Amino acid sequence: MSAIESAGAYVPRYRITADTIAEAWNGFQARGVHEKRVAAGDEDAVTMAVEAAKDALAASTHGREDIETLALGTTTPPVEEGDIGVQVAEILGLDSSTEVVVHSQSTRAGTRALVAALRADTPGLVVAADCPLGEPDDAVDHAAGAGAVALLVGNDGAKVVDTATYTSEYPGTRFRRRGSETTEKYDATAYERDAYTTVIGGAVEKLAEPPAAIAPTAPDGSIPSRAASVADGATVYQYADELGDTGAASPLFGLISAWENNESPVTVIGFGDGAGADAVTIEGLLPVEIDRAATDISYAEYLRKRGHILPDGGDE
Known part of the structure; x- marks a missing residue:
């Protein structure tokens, strides 16, 4: 498949703004993120993957019975x-003979799934879905968003x-x-930036043509711009500024x-x-339509939906 x-x-x-989090912590640590989406209590990587996959199938000439590979x-x-x-395949109603593979343990998992589906040489679904979680007072959680493609x-x-x-090898970023x-x-900022630019630059150098536009992994709304320095000044596209870190x-x-x-x-x-x-x-x-209608939530509601505070008000 090509x-x-x-x-x-x-x-x-559900949406929370950077200003709302900043008010709670006297500061906001996720650079370039103005607002982000928050998964509800009954949403996770599986439910979000299913919703995105339904839209992709609806826009395709292929039916569920044609899908021979599912890469998540x-x-x-x-x-x-x-x-x-297997859960995603079952909910979507894919054939029981569908080859199913799951990539995890790295934010590279989405493109790993895409490469796997391309190599399978059969009609396939690629789904990347994430809702990362950090400690409430750190940069990871301030950036952490949710979504699926x-x-x-x-x-x-x-x-x-x-x-x-x-x-x-750049362990621990x-x-x-x-x-x-x-x-x-x-939180070794220089080390993390070096890992990001060096490794992305290494992949870009292996392409036959330098990219004019890139869509890199975006742990916040700021660091993707650094990828341009190792991609001949390519235009950078990301959604972390309004969705947060979607892993x-x-x-x-x-x-x-x-x-x-x-x-x-x-170049993704x-x-x-x-x-x-x-x-x-x-x-x-x-053509891809993202329904971005949003319901704003308070910081207390955010903590509950993220599991930092249980519904009865106690700490997790």
């Missing part, structure tokens, strides 16, 4: 052990014209310990932002701790 035939996206309706990418599976890909891979549509990958629900980082889904949201601005071709770059990056250049435009 093209993206259709796309779908889902964002939760997330850093926030709702269970530590258990095949959530689905792409249907086929032979027609926006063409995939090049792919590249690059890995280099972002991680979650076994048994923990919160993502951490070492494995963030480079695919960047692709949607580029399409909304009639930008083509676009997934970066993850370890560190590694995938670069996928896509030529052509697809």
